[in-house]
Amino acid sequence: MTKDENSRDHIQSLERGFQVLLAFDADRPNPSLAELASATGLSRPAVRRILITLQSLGYVKGEGGHWSLTPRVLSIGQHYSASHAMIELSQPHLMRLAEQTSESASLAALDGTDVVYIGRVPVRRIMSINIAIGSRVPAYATSMGRVLLAWAPPKHVDEVIDAGLRPLTRNTVTDPDEFRRELRTVRAEGYSIVAGELEEGLLSVSAPVRDQSGTVIAALASSTSSGRATVEELRSEIAPLVVRTADAISADYGHRASGKATSTVHREHEGFF
Amino acid sequence: MTKDENSRDHIQSLERGFQVLLAFDADRPNPSLAELASATGLSRPAVRRILITLQSLGYVKGEGGHWSLTPRVLSIGQHYSASHAMIELSQPHLMRLAEQTSESASLAALDGTDVVYIGRVPVRRIMSINIAIGSRVPAYATSMGRVLLAWAPPKHVDEVIDAGLRPLTRNTVTDPDEFRRELRTVRAEGYSIVAGELEEGLLSVSAPVRDQSGTVIAALASSTSSGRATVEELRSEIAPLVVRTADAISADYGHRASGKATSTVHREHEGFF
DNA sequence: CACCTCCGGTACGCTATGCGTACAGTCTGA
DNA sequence: TCAGACTGTACGCATAGCGTACCGGAGGTG
Numbered sequence: 001m002t003k004d005e006n007s008r009d010h011i012q013s014l015e016r017g018f019q020v021l022l023a024f025d026a027d028r029p030n031p032s033l034a035e036l037a038s039a040t041g042l043s044r045p046a047v048r049r050i051l052i053t054l055q056s057l058g059y060v061k062g063e064g065g066h067w068s069l070t071p072r073v074l075s076i077g078q079h080y081s082a083s084h085a086m087i088e089l090s091q092p093h094l095m096r097l098a099e100q101t102s103e104s105a106s107l108a109a110l111d112g113t114d115v116v117y118i119g120r121v122p123v124r125r126i127m128s129i130n131i132a133i134g135s136r137v138p139a140y141a142t143s144m145g146r147v148l149l150a151w152a153p154p155k156h157v158d159e160v161i162d163a164g165l166r167p168l169t170r171n172t173v174t175d176p177d178e179f180r181r182e183l184r185t186v187r188a189e190g191y192s193i194v195a196g197e198l199e200e201g202l203l204s205v206s207a208p209v210r211d212q213s214g215t216v217i218a219a220l221a222s223s224t225s226s227g228r229a230t231v232e233e234l235r236s237e238i239a240p241l242v243v244r245t246a247d248a249i250s251a252d253y254g255h256r257a258s259g260k261a262t263s264t265v266h267r268e269h270e271g272f273f
Numbered sequence: 274m275t276k277d278e279n280s281r282d283h284i285q286s287l288e289r290g291f292q293v294l295l296a297f298d299a300d301r302p303n304p305s306l307a308e309l310a311s312a313t314g315l316s317r318p319a320v321r322r323i324l325i326t327l328q329s330l331g332y333v334k335g336e337g338g339h340w341s342l343t344p345r346v347l348s349i350g351q352h353y354s355a356s357h358a359m360i361e362l363s364q365p366h367l368m369r370l371a372e373q374t375s376e377s378a379s380l381a382a383l384d385g386t387d388v389v390y391i392g393r394v395p396v397r398r399i400m401s402i403n404i405a406i407g408s409r410v411p412a413y414a415t416s417m418g419r420v421l422l423a424w425a426p427p428k429h430v431d432e433v434i435d436a437g438l439r440p441l442t443r444n445t446v447t448d449p450d451e452f453r454r455e456l457r458t459v460r461a462e463g464y465s466i467v468a469g470e471l472e473e474g475l476l477s478v479s480a481p482v483r484d485q486s487g488t489v490i491a492a493l494a495s496s497t498s499s500g501r502a503t504v505e506e507l508r509s510e511i512a513p514l515v516v517r518t519a520d521a522i523s524a525d526y527g528h529r530a531s532g533k534a535t536s537t538v539h540r541e542h543e544g545f546f
Numbered sequence: 547c548a549c550c551t552c553c554g555g556t557a558c559g560c561t562a563t564g565c566g567t568a569c570a571g572t573c574t575g576a
Numbered sequence: 577t578c579a580g581a582c583t584g585t586a587c588g589c590a591t592a593g594c595g596t597a598c599c600g601g602a603g604g605t606g
Contacts, residue, residue: 009321009322009325009326010322010325010326010329011286011290011322011323011326011563011564012286012562012563012564012593012594013284013285013286013287013563013564013592013593013594014286014287014289014290014323014326014327015326015329015330016287017284017287017290018330021349021352022349022352024352024353024356025352025355025356026355026356026358028356029355029356029357029358030356032553032554033553033554033555034552034553034554043594043595043596044553044554044555044595045555045556045593045594045595045596046593046594046595048282048554048555049282049283049284049593049594050284050287052282052283053282053283053284053287053288054287056283056288057288057291058384058385065553065554068356069352069353069356069357070353070384071353071382071383071384071389071391072384072385072389073349073350073352073353074350074353074354074389074390074391074406074407075384075389075407075408075409076294076295076346076349076350076407077346077347077349077350077406077407078405078407078408078409079294079295079297079298079342079346080297080342080343080344080346080347081347081405081407082298082299082302083297083298083299083301083302083303083341083342084302084342085299085302088403091395091403095395095397109344110344111331111343111344111345111348112331112345116344116345116347116348117347118344118347121395122364122368122394124368130361130364132351132354132406133347133350133405133406134347134348134349134350134351134354135348135351136348136351284592284593285564285565285592285593286563286564286565286592286593305582305583306582306583306584307581307582307583316565316566316567317566317582317583317584318564318565318566318567318584318585319564319565319566321583321584322564322565338582338583
């Protein structure tokens with residue numbers, strides 16, 4: 001077959017393995033072999049081989065004709081965290097920010113058009129969203145996404161816009177021009193505030209975290225709900241604290257602040273994460 | 274080659290893919306192709322093919338001859354969390370326990386001879402250990418491990434003992450008989466307290482969480498340090514709270530308490546996780 | 547009780563898949 | 577300028593991994 005996207009240098013069995021692994025879901029927690037086969041579109045023997053391999057690696061477990069993921073799947077992420085020193089290093093800062101504000105503090109990185117939580121100290125359950133490390137949220141509708149995009153190569157911004165700015169609440173910015181203007185504002189002010197664009201009543205402030213070279217590699221956020229604070233309060237009280245904390249993390253990570261927040265707008269390479 | 278452990282039904286490329294993915298580490302955050310090849314023992318072209326495949330799946334990123342993991346790796350774990358409703362459901366309970374005790378609260382499951390953190394609300398940084406969701410700790414030296422082993426099939430206990438009870442501090446229980454006695458005590462009392470066996474000065478109390486059938490599938494813990502509490506205080510004040518919270522999680526998950534804590538000692542199958 | 551259906555497991559032969567060797571091109575440092 | 581170490585590519589071979597086909601068992605249904 002010459003129809004494949006990558007054709008050469010693409011290992012079919014590896015991709016299929018992930019297909020099966022990712023087929024486990026909230027809707028499909030204990031699938032049978034046949035169920036997985038139809039969900040992935042693979043033949044039953046193929047799925048069986050994959051499951052047996054995954055089982056021998058300890059990632060899945062078969063029992064009474066039904067399969068489930070083991071906690072070892074969670075440990076895979078440890079390799080990401082461990083290989084990015086910034087994450088561990090930011091933990092005390094997150095904790096302090098959460099204490100000072102009595103609100104949840106989060107750290108996130110950009111992955112495609114999504115924002116992925118890479119660190120978090122929960123304080124209260126925020127609205128209906130269940131946020132945990134590894135959770136994904138559309139970048140365009142969150143303060144962390146805005147920060148990351150504001151300093152990202154233009155290519156990324158185009159990607160996000162091309163993917164579509166769908167209204168998630170009636171406040172969501174969906175106009176490309178307005179969105180780009182918003183990013184420019186964020187870059188000028190050094191932080192982002194988003195109010196109820198991802199979910200009604202959800203407020204958050206976010207500021208950039210930089211590596212040694214000044215590249216923005218993550219975003220720090222403090223989140224609250226409209227019942228507990230107003231946008232103005234966030235701007236005057238919380239935003240400076242978030243910016244200061246983000247700068248502290250950057251400094252810990254090796255970034256020498258050069259004046260204010262104007263080091264490098266963006267680097268040629270796409271950032272560390 | 275007929276020497277392989279499983280021979281048939283084992284997919285080589287899949288295993289190799291994970292080998293490469295897991296080769297990223299704190300010591301090897303941005304390996305080169307050659308570095309990964311020598312670390313995994315695979316040929317350079319093989320590693321290259323795997324990297325290209327993983328890149329197309331979004332898990333790694335190559336840049337200037339060096340490779341790194343992307344945050345998408347963290348999202349893999351979401352499939353575990355999502356497929357085990359108990360985790361999300363336990364979150365408010367963890368939060369409440371953390372508030373009531375002003376100490377970190379954790380939830381963990383058994384994976385082989387390790388305990389894996391599957392939920393956590395941090396309050397303070399505990400000692401030198403960096404604990405995050407997905408972190409692994411030897412089961413035998415922690416209160417959560419003791420709880421999980423106390424109700425696990427004997428086979429698991431044998432495994433842990435066979436793997437060796439190495440002293441991690443001078444308090445670590447290393448004698449197999451004493452260890453089994455300890456597990457019996459835990460089962461009788463319905464909770465476990467471990468003081469400084471994993472790390473000097475680290476104290477924790479743990480209680481079992483059960484599923485519908487009464488099988489122990491997770492352990493809930495509250496952790497503190499010897500500077501802030503004594504074993505006696507833990508026993509009289511914190512332990513009952515941890516047990517009550519664990520029971521509440523079990524109830525939320527569908528377990529009907531049958532009297533006290535004496536439902537099923539252990540089920541034939543190995544538990545849900 | 548016989549029939550049907552859906553399942554998981556196994557066998558097997560084929561071929562495309564993935565393999566390693568070998569070579570080319572590049573960069574760095576001696 | 578050369579040596580060494582690296583990445584990337586080409587290529588031909590072996591086999592790894594594929595799907596079809598078949599078997600036996602477990603419900604469900606008439």
